[in-house]
Amino acid sequence: MSDAHAGDAAGLEVGFFLDWIERTASAVAAEKERLTSLDAAIGDGDHGTNLDRGFTAARAALEAKPPEFPGAALVQVGTTLISSVGGASGPLYGTVFRRTGKALGEAESVSARELADAIAAGLAGVQKLGGASVGDKTMVDVFVPALDALLAGLADGASVDGAFGAAADVAESAARSTIPLRARKGRASYLGERSEGHEDPGAASAALLWRALAESVGGRAR
Amino acid sequence: MSDAHAGDAAGLEVGFFLDWIERTASAVAAEKERLTSLDAAIGDGDHGTNLDRGFTAARAALEAKPPEFPGAALVQVGTTLISSVGGASGPLYGTVFRRTGKALGEAESVSARELADAIAAGLAGVQKLGGASVGDKTMVDVFVPALDALLAGLADGASVDGAFGAAADVAESAARSTIPLRARKGRASYLGERSEGHEDPGAASAALLWRALAESVGGRAR
Amino acid sequence: MSSMKKLINSPESVVSDALAGLAAAHPGLTVDVERRIVRRAAHASTAGKVALVSGGGSGHEPLHAGFVGPGMLDAACAGEVFTSPVPDQMLAAAQAVDAGAGVLFLVKNYTGDVLNFQMAAELLEDEGIESRSVLINDDVAVEDSLYTAGRRGTGATLFAEKIAGALAERGADLAAVAGVAERVNATSRSFGIALGPCTTPAAGQPSFQLGEDEIEVGIGIHGEPGRRRAPMAPAAELAGLAVEAVCADLDFTGDAIALVNGMGASPLLELYVVYNEVQAALKSRGVSIVRNLVGNYVTSLDMPGFSVTLCRADADLVDLWDAPVNTPALRWGA
Amino acid sequence: MSSMKKLINSPESVVSDALAGLAAAHPGLTVDVERRIVRRAAHASTAGKVALVSGGGSGHEPLHAGFVGPGMLDAACAGEVFTSPVPDQMLAAAQAVDAGAGVLFLVKNYTGDVLNFQMAAELLEDEGIESRSVLINDDVAVEDSLYTAGRRGTGATLFAEKIAGALAERGADLAAVAGVAERVNATSRSFGIALGPCTTPAAGQPSFQLGEDEIEVGIGIHGEPGRRRAPMAPAAELAGLAVEAVCADLDFTGDAIALVNGMGASPLLELYVVYNEVQAALKSRGVSIVRNLVGNYVTSLDMPGFSVTLCRADADLVDLWDAPVNTPALRWGA
Numbered sequence A, B: 001m002s003d004a005h006a007g008d009a010a011g012l013e014v015g016f017f018l019d020w021i022e023r024t025a026s027a028v029a030a031e032k033e034r035l036t037s038l039d040a041a042i043g044d045g046d047h048g049t050n051l052d053r054g055f056t057a058a059r060a061a062l063e064a065k066p067p068e069f070p071g072a073a074l075v076q077v078g079t080t081l082i083s084s085v086g087g088a089s090g091p092l093y094g095t096v097f098r099r100t101g102k103a104l105g106e107a108e109s110v111s112a113r114e115l116a117d118a119i120a121a122g123l124a125g126v127q128k129l130g131g132a133s134v135g136d137k138t139m140v141d142v143f144v145p146a147l148d149a150l151l152a153g154l155a156d157g158a159s160v161d162g163a164f165g166a167a168a169d170v171a172e173s174a175a176r177s178t179i180p181l182r183a184r185k186g187r188a189s190y191l192g193e194r195s196e197g198h199e200d201p202g203a204a205s206a207a208l209l210w211r212a213l214a215e216s217v218g219g220r221a222r
Numbered sequence C, D: 001m002s003s004m005k006k007l008i009n010s011p012e013s014v015v016s017d018a019l020a021g022l023a024a025a026h027p028g029l030t031v032d033v034e035r036r037i038v039r040r041a042a043h044a045s046t047a048g049k050v051a052l053v054s055g056g057g058s059g060h061e062p063l064h065a066g067f068v069g070p071g072m073l074d075a076a077c078a079g080e081v082f083t084s085p086v087p088d089q090m091l092a093a094a095q096a097v098d099a100g101a102g103v104l105f106l107v108k109n110y111t112g113d114v115l116n117f118q119m120a121a122e123l124l125e126d127e128g129i130e131s132r133s134v135l136i137n138d139d140v141a142v143e144d145s146l147y148t149a150g151r152r153g154t155g156a157t158l159f160a161e162k163i164a165g166a167l168a169e170r171g172a173d174l175a176a177v178a179g180v181a182e183r184v185n186a187t188s189r190s191f192g193i194a195l196g197p198c199t200t201p202a203a204g205q206p207s208f209q210l211g212e213d214e215i216e217v218g219i220g221i222h223g224e225p226g227r228r229r230a231p232m233a234p235a236a237e238l239a240g241l242a243v244e245a246v247c248a249d250l251d252f253t254g255d256a257i258a259l260v261n262g263m264g265a266s267p268l269l270e271l272y273v274v275y276n277e278v279q280a281a282l283k284s285r286g287v288s289i290v291r292n293l294v295g296n297y298v299t300s301l302d303m304p305g306f307s308v309t310l311c312r313a314d315a316d317l318v319d320l321w322d323a324p325v326n327t328p329a330l331r332w333g334a
């Protein structure tokens, strides 16, 4: 059990996803001020408040109307984020969750690999919506390498725990790697070269999301 | 000459009054910031600027149209102050000078005693206009004791220099004596007890005027 | 809070420069920049109408120049920042706009304004032009006693200018126009709270210092400190304080016209929050707001804060309030 | 400069509280405080009229809710402070005000606004209601390149709302109303300068730090720093900078409509000083201002500073500009 492998039959069920959202919501709440102050430096200082409002609403929505399968949970989270966050991150994160959820369909249990593929669909949705590529200093800068790491880890036959853990590590270092970049999307792009030297707030929040995911995977294993 | 006495025949001519205004204007310019910051504490922070604007205008008016006799000089100064200062101090100081000047009539030369009596008329004008009595924390708190000291000095047969010098000393200490008072007139009265502990700006400027007068008297004697 | 940085060319030229801008922006006004007199453009027909003239220190914009135009003032005189204008200005303004029916001076009760308008009225009498002066003294933060210069004139000035202006426009005579201005003043009260100081261009320093959690309660409009300092509190409490002070002084039970006025640097978003609390507090006291203004009308440069002004609203006053007005800062029905 | 002290009850309730105040103050508006939608009061007859819907983050008041009313917007959606509203709001607003002739969304070009309005438009299509969206992107401080999110929408939003609103009122169809909004946007440019930061209620900290003699040049309306920092300078120079930036980007020779806009905490006195310099600088470039606004219209909470917006003024646009409008913040001819 503690050494679940990529090919493991033990799938991720709806409880796992509720746990992921719960952990994400807690992490966002805990890091709210840091996210907001990152946004104040190169944006408008609301990213932490925005996401905290959104994940608080998502948590409440999941409690009010408990979803029956993983895809439904993520679609519900995405829809709630879209309806409650606003700003750039609302539609973008909302789309990540909605598309990921839709890709999971109505399965009651999904494998790690299926989840990774679904996240790829979510990421594609965000890139289509926001038009950002890697290097534009956005959340995409975290999602792309983290997902790559996850896929690679799962393909290597590493443990599921290890694959998600490695993906979270990559996400965190990818977030820090946005520091020297000049923003080309979103509000920070208005600053031109003055956006250099600051971590992108959306990249920072994406790293929280990946870490929460890894923790849920780890927690499940225990 | 250096010991001109109250009874002295040597009168004060128009040049003396021009000198007085010149010295007053210089003193006001030099003390502008102090007057303004006294006013900021218990008023609206414009007293120094107001008087500086007024005496600069008065100086210019006297140069543009040199008066022929003492009374004309002071009326001209008063009229200019009224037309250029505004606020409370414009009409009040304007009235002091106008009434003092009018009281001097068309005499080419006036005695120290005649000047003191004329200032008494100016003071009466201000008190009628503004309704302030001694203790209300205004310029009147300086004018009344300074004039009393001047009249007393002249009556005692002290030297003219000495009488005016003593009046200026009294004026300066009277200005400081406004510090503990609670204002009952003008803008500072809005503060009620919070006006206590601050020197009244109009009292401070009145002391400058009395000191300039004493210096003109002293300068004349040299 | 207040800033030393200002959008000016120099403290000396700020009033003239602003008047030049006002002239350029409003073709409906004739502005004598040198003498600092703003009046309705020459073409406005006002024959036989009582002329309304007001004025005061600058720094309270849009008061007064922003209220010159059909339905309101005929002329306004601008002094230096926070300094009453001089009698020459008031005299010249009155002479320029007198249309044979006399002049009403609307004067905020400050020693400087009172004395300068008084001198102007005397000079005007010498010119054979009849005038009346109405003193506005609505600020309940100041005790009206022998021991003060009396209550300050603040927000009610706008009410008096609007309502007397409307009556003058209808052809009422000087006594009637002065009478309604007096009635407005007698039935209006104001109270203000500042969250910080303001900075005059000349001083270049904040008018007072406040701690991060302090406010000034009972402030005027010249950056003077208030009657007392208090700890910062939610909008509901601050609005309650102002409403309490105003209503303790005069019974407003019934209908009222209300002004929730920004002192200059408080965002409109916040002023609407305050309005919401003010109307709720009034409702619970049986006061119903039938007309209102929310915004920066009688300001104190860059001071953050607000004031509340109420005027008892009988049908006559409301009718005059609703009459058309067309000025830079207040416009409806035209 | 910006203050931590605010006239609010809590950062969480500031938008709702302000909307409740707006509702109480303006009987001509119907305000759904919970869903944060402001629209014209039900009785206004708009059958067959193209409906104009705008919205955006709060903190820019009077934009947008202050421009709802006859002659201008049909509805406005308010987001959290500096945060775009959500698609549900825009959808509900559009459904409420659609009068059968379709809906024009006027959208300031920020990623958040664009994405949320885009989602709303998709949802609206599902409901069988036709819509068009016009992006406003007038701020020349932002390079319009592949390397940015494109130019921000600022002062031209007011111009588009007024002018498209007037055309809609005249019964033009959706394509025509969208067309004129696009034309206004294409012929408008803005540039802003801040003397200090602003403070959002949630952050409670100034959005940036400036030295006593520094300014931010090329700022937006969300407290973001500008393109560069510069030393403080006289109003004439700052106005010149803004005029230069605007005119370098588009030739305004001829007639123009001008907005000299306060960012929130700069006194009106100073804005008139700026207006004076702006009109002089324009005159020397052969640009003549035929209509103007001076005041706080598109603000950034308590930020001190100003922006200049110009729109090329042909006879059609001026005619639409002059058409009656009756909203809380813009009113004439009615």
Ligand SMILES: Nc1ncnc2c1ncn2[C@@H]1O[C@H](COP(=O)(O)OP(=O)(O)O)[C@@H](O)[C@H]1O
Binding pocket: A039, A043, A044, A045, A046, A047, A050, A051, A086, A087, A088, A089, A090, A092, A126, A129, A130, A131, A132, A137, A138, A139, A140, A185, A186, A187, A200, A201, A202, A203, D082, D083, D084, D111, D112, D113
């Ligand atoms: N076009 C885009 N594609 C992907 N992510 C984006 C895009 N634009 C902005 N973002 C992300 O959104 C974050 C800002 O979110 P937030 O502050 O909540 O919204 P807003 O910028 O509207 O205030 C940025 O840090 C960035 O990571």
Ligand SMILES: Nc1ncnc2c1ncn2[C@@H]1O[C@H](COP(=O)(O)OP(=O)(O)O)[C@@H](O)[C@H]1O
Binding pocket: B039, B043, B044, B046, B047, B050, B051, B086, B087, B088, B089, B090, B092, B126, B129, B130, B131, B132, B137, B138, B139, B140, B185, B186, B187, B200, B201, B202, B203, C082, C083, C084, C111, C112, C113
């Ligand atoms: N009624 C009065 N009688 C005499 N002096 C007065 C009266 N009111 C005010 N003053 C004096 O005027 C001074 C303030 O002058 P100033 O600051 O120039 O005018 P303002 O108060 O209009 O700004 C006060 O310090 C006080 O000495």
Ligand SMILES: [Mg+2]
Binding pocket: A039, A043, A044, A045, A046, A047, A087, A187
């Ligand atoms: Mg943001």
Ligand SMILES: [Mg+2]
Binding pocket: B039, B043, B044, B045, B046, B047, B087, B187
């Ligand atoms: Mg003063």
Ligand SMILES: [Mg+2]
Binding pocket: B044, B046, B087, B088, C057, C082, C083, C084, C112
């Ligand atoms: Mg003064």
Ligand SMILES: [Mg+2]
Binding pocket: A044, A046, A087, A088, D057, D082, D083, D084, D112
């Ligand atoms: Mg935002």
